[in-house]
Amino acid sequence: MTQDVYPVPAEWARTARYDQAGYERLHGRSLADPGSFWLEQAKRLDWIKRPEMAGDWSFDEADFRINWFADGKLNVAANCIDRHLASRGGDVAIIWEPDDPAEEPRRITYLELHQEVCRFANVLKAQGVKRGDRVTVYLPMIPEAAFAVLACARIGAIHSVVFGGFSPEALAGRITDCDSAVVVTADEGRRGGKRVPLKANVDAAAERAPALQTVIVVKATGGEVAMSEGRDIWYHEAAATVSADCPAEPMGAEDPLFILYTSGSTGKPKGVLHTTGGYLLWASLTHELCFDYRPGNVWWCAADIGWVTGHSYIVYGPLANGATTLMYEGLPNWPDASRIWQICDRHNVHTVFTAPTALRALMKDGDEFVTKTSRQSLKLLGTVGEPINPEAWRWYHEVVGEGRCPIIDTWWQTETGGAMIAPMPGATDLKPGSATRPMPGVDPQLVDEKGNVLHGATEGNLIITRSWPGQMRTVWGDHERFFQTYFTTYPGNYFTGDGCRRDEDGYYWITGRVDDVINVSGHRMGTAEVESALVLHPKVAEAAVVGMPHEVKGQGIYAYVTLNAGCAADDALRAELVKWVRTEIGPIATPDAVQFAPGLPKTRSGKIMRRILRKIAEGDVSSLGDTSTLADPGVVDDLVANRVS
Numbered sequence: 001m002t003q004d005v006y007p008v009p010a011e012w013a014r015t016a017r018y019d020q021a022g023y024e025r026l027h028g029r030s031l032a033d034p035g036s037f038w039l040e041q042a043k044r045l046d047w048i049k050r051p052e053m054a055g056d057w058s059f060d061e062a063d064f065r066i067n068w069f070a071d072g073k074l075n076v077a078a079n080c081i082d083r084h085l086a087s088r089g090g091d092v093a094i095i096w097e098p099d100d101p102a103e104e105p106r107r108i109t110y111l112e113l114h115q116e117v118c119r120f121a122n123v124l125k126a127q128g129v130k131r132g133d134r135v136t137v138y139l140p141m142i143p144e145a146a147f148a149v150l151a152c153a154r155i156g157a158i159h160s161v162v163f164g165g166f167s168p169e170a171l172a173g174r175i176t177d178c179d180s181a182v183v184v185t186a187d188e189g190r191r192g193g194k195r196v197p198l199k200a201n202v203d204a205a206a207e208r209a210p211a212l213q214t215v216i217v218v219k220a221t222g223g224e225v226a227m228s229e230g231r232d233i234w235y236h237e238a239a240a241t242v243s244a245d246c247p248a249e250p251m252g253a254e255d256p257l258f259i260l261y262t263s264g265s266t267g268k269p270k271g272v273l274h275t276t277g278g279y280l281l282w283a284s285l286t287h288e289l290c291f292d293y294r295p296g297n298v299w300w301c302a303a304d305i306g307w308v309t310g311h312s313y314i315v316y317g318p319l320a321n322g323a324t325t326l327m328y329e330g331l332p333n334w335p336d337a338s339r340i341w342q343i344c345d346r347h348n349v350h351t352v353f354t355a356p357t358a359l360r361a362l363m364k365d366g367d368e369f370v371t372k373t374s375r376q377s378l379k380l381l382g383t384v385g386e387p388i389n390p391e392a393w394r395w396y397h398e399v400v401g402e403g404r405c406p407i408i409d410t411w412w413q414t415e416t417g418g419a420m421i422a423p424m425p426g427a428t429d430l431k432p433g434s435a436t437r438p439m440p441g442v443d444p445q446l447v448d449e450k451g452n453v454l455h456g457a458t459e460g461n462l463i464i465t466r467s468w469p470g471q472m473r474t475v476w477g478d479h480e481r482f483f484q485t486y487f488t489t490y491p492g493n494y495f496t497g498d499g500c501r502r503d504e505d506g507y508y509w510i511t512g513r514v515d516d517v518i519n520v521s522g523h524r525m526g527t528a529e530v531e532s533a534l535v536l537h538p539k540v541a542e543a544a545v546v547g548m549p550h551e552v553k554g555q556g557i558y559a560y561v562t563l564n565a566g567c568a569a570d571d572a573l574r575a576e577l578v579k580w581v582r583t584e585i586g587p588i589a590t591p592d593a594v595q596f597a598p599g600l601p602k603t604r605s606g607k608i609m610r611r612i613l614r615k616i617a618e619g620d621v622s623s624l625g626d627t628s629t630l631a632d633p634g635v636v637d638d639l640v641a642n643r644v645s
């Protein structure tokens with residue numbers, strides 16, 4: 001099969017910072033001489049004390065450690081704001097596009113951002129927040145979300161952003177896990193014309209989160225909310241009483257910056273911890289390399305700040321680079337499927353960065369929604385979050401970009417802090433569906449189940465052999481789980497949990513998760529998390545959840561449920577269980593199919609054979625493989641016969 005290759009456009013090869021040979025040299029040098037390479041890269045940040053050490057790490061159990069620039073001191077907020085004030089204080093740092101297109105956007109200059117963040121920091125301080133304390137941020141996509149995280153960074157507090165779509169239950173778990181006494185929220189959020197009752201959700205979460213002492217409430221919509229005396233304060237009232245200046249706390253490069261909870265293959269979400277120096281360097285360097293970012297380019301990452309993509313590419317990377325970053329409150333297809341492209345036209349967006357699932361949804365609505373807009377400002381198109389199918393890639397390239405904009409498909413994870421495998425516009429010929437080649441410092445390898453390294457064109461499990469500055473440092477409160485999860489499957493290496501193919505040109509093609517994590521609309525969902533939610537229902541005895549192919553979401557959620565004796569398996573209960581999971585976790589965990597199963601396929605030792613459940617959910621019942629080792633092979637026939645399609 002001849003592969004589709006899209007060569008670097010001549011203009012990009014001429015103007016970008018790196019052409020192909022430049023990339024090869026950069027990557028080669030990063031691996032050959034990492035010490036001097038990274039100390040040189042570290043100069044892109046403003047240090048209070050410049051580091052003399054680069055990476056100091058080992059993935060081996062005996063002396064397991066990960067440190068970057070450990071003797072350096074800096075402040076992340078000062079790097080994202082203060083250092084730009086002299087040269088571009090009047091430039092727009094954040095463009096905020098409201099949910100309702102009839103409303104006026106907000107433009108916040110770096111000077112204004114400085115004041116807003118200082119005020120926010122002083123409000124936090126006035127509430128007793130100190131260096132090292134955890135602050136949970138549960139906000140909609142409003143500028144205050146950026147102010148809040150930067151305010152934490154400014155005073156050395158550790159933020160934990162919880163996506164506004166998560167339920168009170170999920171929020172309570174995250175507040176409790178990191179022992180956060182303060183939550184920053186808003187009265188309500190707005191998305192696609194609908195209101196999200198954030199403050200009410202915090203009130204419900206508070207009942208299950210005894211650590212919570214203070215709720216700072218941003219007035220976003222003016223909707224009615226209950227304020228609890230002694231616990232809740234209005235942000236605007238507190239902000240009016242504090243100064244608009246707040247010194248930036250000098251932080252060690254390895255001091256924690258934030259926690260972000262993400263799904264793994266076991267039930268409880270992991271608090272992924274990122275630290276100060278390495279993370280910021282990685283976010284800013286990859287933002288510049290993958291998108292050849294130049295001052296003046298309007299940059300739009302259309303993610304939510306509740307996900308790592310929003311952290312690294314709405315806030316930290318772009319602001320560290322002095323960019324104008326666009327923040328959008330609403331949904332990509334509201335009021336209609338033109339909205340994304342209208343926003344690009346309205347704000348002269350140079351680069352837009354979104355998820356394949358959004359593209360697939362927009363594609364279904366037809367080309368006219370795109371073609372009726374101008375899009376002449378667009379020069380680069382990015383994707384992240386899941387494998388992009390070549391059909392969506394081509395649509396993005398041809399219809400949206402009219403063939404002139406390279407597609408930057410970035411593969412990475414919450415754990416990696418920023419892009420790991422991704423093209424550079426002046427350097428990398430593109431192949432639809434491939435994230436292409438590794439970033440500097442990244443040494444990916446493919447291994448078989450036994451850990452043998454596979455060479456050349458091959459397929460296997462994706463590992464990273466050495467540390468990079470943006471790597472997570474621990475699971476909050478459970479360092480042992482960190483080591484066990486990532487460094488024991490292939491000892492001495494970081495295991496990504498992804499399967500991958502490498503072609504004859506050394507291009508990487510991510511094939512998806514090989515563990516019990518599924519990717520629903522670009523959001524990670526641990527199947528165990530959904531199972532835990534289901535078994536909390538009084539009628540459910542047991543549940544097993546697997547992914548199933550879904551045209552728009554990439555993967556959908558297929559749940560097999562065994563009921564307690566005497567409970568009727570009917571459509572009403574099915575609807576109730578779907579609603580139950582939404583309430584327990586949030587709408588992103590909504591099951592797409594619920595199948596009642598009198599029994600689940602188990603080995604004699606009681607382990608559920610997920611392979612079989614996956615095949616049935618996929619509708620691939622002709623190749624179930626060997627079922628003879630099952631304790632009761634008969635359950636399979638029932639599962640096949642009652643498959644939900």
Ligand code: 6R9
Nearest residue numbers: 384385386387409410411412413414510524
């Ligand atoms: C940034 C982010 C990580 C998982 C990852 C992989 C999948 C992300 C991808 C991709 C193929 C890409 N993934 N980007 N798969 N191509 N360009 O999404 O982080 O939410 O932690 O998800 O997403 O399976 O392991 P996170």
